């Protein structure tokens with residue numbers, strides 16, 4: 075049967091994935107957004123024929139190129155890491171999960187790499203219009219590649235469009251469109267790409283503001299701010315809308331994640347939203363260290379119910395309702411799910427035994443039972459729970475999820491304000507007179523990265539202990555290898571990526587200092 | 593349309609696609625081969641700049657092909673993806689690390705304040721060329737010589753050596769393929785310089801390198817090929833799925849798949865003609881002959897590994913754990929859906945070829961390096 079790997083192997087494998095994914099995500103959002111901003115700028119160049127727009131375009135392109143190279147470098151690990159470190163996962167769900175990765179390569183990566191070469195080297199080789207087309211296609215290619223990987227991620231959060239095949243011991247796809255157009259996948263794609271747009275807009279405004287503080291490149295800075303702020307404002311409003319949608323999807327599909335990101339322990343009707351909260355460091359639930367009490371909180375009554383279910387009085391389940399069960403509102407206790415999961419695992423084992431013993435008749439009977447709809451809905455649905463001993467292990471790290479979520483949301487509203495003020499000041503011509511605002515714009519750059527990383531912490535830590543929601547716990551997904559090997563590669567990548575990041579930052583800062591080529 | 597195909601036909605179709613990707617990848621390692629020639633062909637800074645710029649405009653294709661190869665293999669033969677990548681852990685991680693350092697090297701080498709210095713990034717490129725080709729070639733060698741793994745009931749892999757795949761170097765036949773790929777990449781790299789660069793010294797040195805690398809390439813490749821035809825192979829009983837050793841299995845495959853053997857021969861002839869016409873007839877088109885020849889050759893070798901009831905990823909530890917295109921593949925549904933996606937491939941290839949030609953219309957020169965705004 076599927077064996078559970080030892081704790082340190084699981085932890086190191088998770089650490090390695092987190093490290094490589096987070097490093098990769100430092101560079102991806104900027105790529106998603108800045109390619110579009112550059113494409114707008116070049117469009118203005120082609121439309122107006124003004125050389126200054128060409129210069130602006132090329133300047134941002136240079137910064138983009140520096141960022142892109144390291145984005146590619148950190149990305150290749152991820153494509154193969156599912157196999158190298160999560161091979162049990164790769165088999166269990168490969169029939170579904172592999173497809174988006176392949177499509178990503180075939181449809182998006184080639185588009186990106188073909189047209190990026192034209193974008194950088196084609197100025198004197200192709201016509202103006204073709205060049206502009208290439209720039210747009212690079213932007214579209216980048217955002218399309220995000221689509222496929224988020225489809226893959228969305229599927230892990232809410233597995234759809236498949237059935238379990240006991241013969242092969244894996245899940246097999248039976249509906250491609252359900253996988254592609256799952257609400258979770260669509261929400262995630264829209265939210266993640268628009269978060270990239272916002273980050274890129276903050277990046278462009280911040281660097282331009284730095285020039286204005288230094289009284290340099292004034293024309294470039296002002297024009298860039300205008301383009302970026304308008305783009306940023308639209309994107310940030312959209313970002314909040316898509317984030318809000320994601321929240322509702324989670325409330326339905328991943329109630330535990332939802333309860334964690336809101337720090338909701340006891341469910342209630344007309345639940346209030348904790349807008350600001352601080353967990354106490356000492357007081358914890360005696361049964362579960364992930365459950366820390368609030369030492370301070372500011373709550374908006376009924377708001378959570380509305381946010382989750384568009385109904386001011388709806389019942390929102392808390393962590394205790396999900397663990398201990400709540401008969402009144404129809405929540406099954408976790409212990410019951412664990413029992414059912416065990417039945418599913420055991421049945422599968424019996425089937426495998428019968429096959430091995432050559433008892434075809436018994437095997438067939440068991441197979442029929444395993445694949446029957448009632449077994450699927452009543453037992454197999456909880457397959458992953460069967461791995462757990464203690465229901466408390468089903469709770470993610472609440473404080474971290476809560477803080478990350480609230481940081482992200484808070485910054486989301488802050489960016490809207492930043493863009494609105496940027497537009498007002500730039501239109502009124504007072505942007506370069508307000509030193510406080512220029513400084514604020516500069517320090518907003520790291521904040522955008524913080525928001526963006528927080529988003530993934532919410533999405534990925536909030537869903538623990540699952541790698542595939544309800545079906546496969548993280549601990550059952552890892553490759554069977556010595557923890558020492560994974561530890562070695564963890565440090566290898568930690569050092570390599572850090573060195574490359576330092577190089578990238580130094581180059582980036584220097585290029586900003588040098589400014590556009592005159 | 594694909595719905596009407598049998599599962600077996602789809603498995604064959606996808607093995608063909610994966611083989612094409614592998615073949616294109618080996619062809620595109622001219623970038624890696626070219627990188628390892630950096631110091632022998634480029635002596636001055638100006639020469640190095642030309643070399644790295646002519647390669648630098650193409651490196652992403654090689655890289656993307658590798659990534660797509662991984663994705664396509666995952667989608668179509670997920671059991672290979674989980675078994676080989678999870679099992680031969682060290683081999684694959686070494687390969688990946690070699691590509692990580694490549695991706696930044698072009699862009700960062702010449703940039704001011706690059707922290708590590710131009711020399712380091714050049715070494716990254718040489719390392720990528722060296723390790724990338726040799727390791728991948730050696731890893732593919734295990735398709736014919738087997739690896740040390742077993743699969744349990746749940747198809748989970750257990751690797752049977754602590755070296756996690758690195759033990760492949762102990763089989764000389766694997767290494768011979770690795771070295772053949774390495775020298776072939778250098779041959780292609782030299783041909784690419786001759787084809788795209790307008791610079792007397794670079795072209796002259798490339799010709800010299802072409803000759804020097806052709807010889808070891810032929811030695812290792814012929815050794816690999818002849819030994820392959822003489823060795824035992826991993827055959828599958830199509831009815832029971834049982835894997836067994838068969839004497840001269842690959843020779844039998846050559847004889848039983850005549851069309852594939854023609855492709856193999858045409859491929860080898862193409863590579864040789866590309867080299868000969870460049871060395872002795874001053875042709876500038878040798879790159880295309882050798883490149884197309886490479887694609888044909890590698891494609892045919894992959895079919896030898898997977899078609900005609902052969903286990904493409906055999907286990908020498910537990911023969912019955914060996915992977916075949918049947919037991920390692922995705923479900924019929926997934927292969928069907930992905931086959932529709934594959935209809936986009938010709939379209940993708942078409943725009944790549946079109947824009948490749950547009951970008952390579954003029955040869956690269958020293959003057960261009962001075963005028964161009966984005967130089968590596």
Ligand code: HEM
Pocket residue numbers: 231261262263265266269270272273313314316317318320321324482483484485486487489522525526527528529530532533534536
């Ligand atoms: C202001 C309102 C915002 C709301 C309501 C919101 C909501 C959410 C939610 C619920 C998730 C988790 C999705 C999941 O677990 O499947 C999420 C993820 C994420 N958020 Fe936000 N978010 C907001 C703002 C932002 C901002 C400002 C950024 C960055 C600039 C950002 C970047 C991300 C990223 C990168 C993810 C992970 C990818 C994904 O799951 O879509 N979000 N957000």
